[in-house]
Amino acid sequence: xxxxxxxxxxxxxxxxxxxxxxxxxxxxxxxxxxxxxxxxxxxxxxxxxxxxxxxxxxxxxxxxxxxxxxxxxxxxxxxxxxxxxxxxxxxxxxxxxxxxxxxxxxxxxxxxxxxxxxxxxxxxxxxxxxxxxxxxxxxxxxxxxx
Amino acid sequence: xxxxxxxxxxxxxxxxxxxxxxxxxxxxxxxxxxxxxxxxxxxxxxxxxxxxxxxxxxxxxxxxxxxxxxxxxxxxxxxx
Numbered sequence: 001x002x003x004x005x006x007x008x009x010x011x012x013x014x015x016x017x018x019x020x021x022x023x024x025x026x027x028x029x030x031x032x033x034x035x036x037x038x039x040x041x042x043x044x045x046x047x048x049x050x051x052x053x054x055x056x057x058x059x060x061x062x063x064x065x066x067x068x069x070x071x072x073x074x075x076x077x078x079x080x081x082x083x084x085x086x087x088x089x090x091x092x093x094x095x096x097x098x099x100x101x102x103x104x105x106x107x108x109x110x111x112x113x114x115x116x117x118x119x120x121x122x123x124x125x126x127x128x129x130x131x132x133x134x135x136x137x138x139x140x141x142x143x144x145x146x
Numbered sequence: 147x148x149x150x151x152x153x154x155x156x157x158x159x160x161x162x163x164x165x166x167x168x169x170x171x172x173x174x175x176x177x178x179x180x181x182x183x184x185x186x187x188x189x190x191x192x193x194x195x196x197x198x199x200x201x202x203x204x205x206x207x208x209x210x211x212x213x214x215x216x217x218x219x220x221x222x223x224x225x226x
Contacts (some may be wrong), residue, residue, distance in 0.1 A: 115225050124197060133160075
């Protein structure tokens with residue numbers, strides 16, 4: 001499996017089914033949802049924009065790194081683009097492994113690295129009609145340190 | 147002088163009012179090109195907050211611009 005950018009709604013059931021392995025004793029899934037509040041400001045919707053081919057290549061590298069670091073069977077990650085409403089699924093990560101420890105750690109690694117490195121941008125729209133592109137607090141660049 | 151194709155994302159796209167353009171430049175590197183475009187287009191992000199991609203891949207340190215290159219300027223990312 002791999003990293004994909006998707007402009008249509010994410011279907012977790014289909015993604016989960018594609019990870020099923022008879023050797024798997026654990027499947028850890030992370031879902032990132034659109035939340036109604038960021039740093040005290042009421043959010044009404046989010047818009048994601050991606051540099052799709054590079055995002056998918058960098059995402060595939062993140063998943064390959066996770067495979068190298070942890071004993072897992074498979075992993076997949078999907079990130080949405082477009083306008084999302086409160087409660088919508090913005091990002092989905094699924095990892096299967098023989099045992100839960102590696103599945104949890106690999107899932108955490110993939111979402112943390114994806115947030116830092118994948119060329120995806122988020123604009124928040126607020127209840128008062130204004131909007132803002134979000135920047136990560138830490139000094140980070142697409143592609144990670146290099 | 148060389149001609150390069152430039153793509154902008156997110157806040158840079160909005161400040162430019164376009165997602166892409168063809169630029170004729172003397173700039174030798176993606177960073178130098180960004181500084182030039184920052185001046186002409188009034189981009190607010192300093193050069194050290196913008197990462198460049200060259201021909202579809204993150205531009206390596208010391209990358210040099212060539213005729214016909216596809217350059218993309220990427221603001222700090224914010225996925226998830």
